[in-house]
Amino acid sequence: MTDLAHLAVPGAEISVRVTPNARRAAVAVVDGQIRIAVTVVPEDGRATEAAREALAKALGVAKTRLVLVRGAKSRDKLFRLDAP
Numbered sequence: 001m002t003d004l005a006h007l008a009v010p011g012a013e014i015s016v017r018v019t020p021n022a023r024r025a026a027v028a029v030v031d032g033q034i035r036i037a038v039t040v041v042p043e044d045g046r047a048t049e050a051a052r053e054a055l056a057k058a059l060g061v062a063k064t065r066l067v068l069v070r071g072a073k074s075r076d077k078l079f080r081l082d083a084p
Helices: 046-059
Strands: 013-019 026-030 033-037 066-070 076-081
Touching: 013 046, 026 046, 033 046, 046 066, 046 076
Parallel strands: 013 033
Antiparallel strands: 013 076, 026 033, 066 076
């Protein structure tokens, strides 16, 4: 898993691209863009929640600190890191 701890600044907005229903879960930086692959299907927000958990783990923060700003039904999502 990619270490993104350097991005863990309170108030930071983090843009990601999510690939649902992947063979294996992963977090990677490709051409400067954070890509998150999750193994769950994109139904009822499950893929978004799995992406939030994976991003939180890569950032080294609690998942409750990540708030979805935009992209609930899109592959492209924007998360904001709230202060602890």
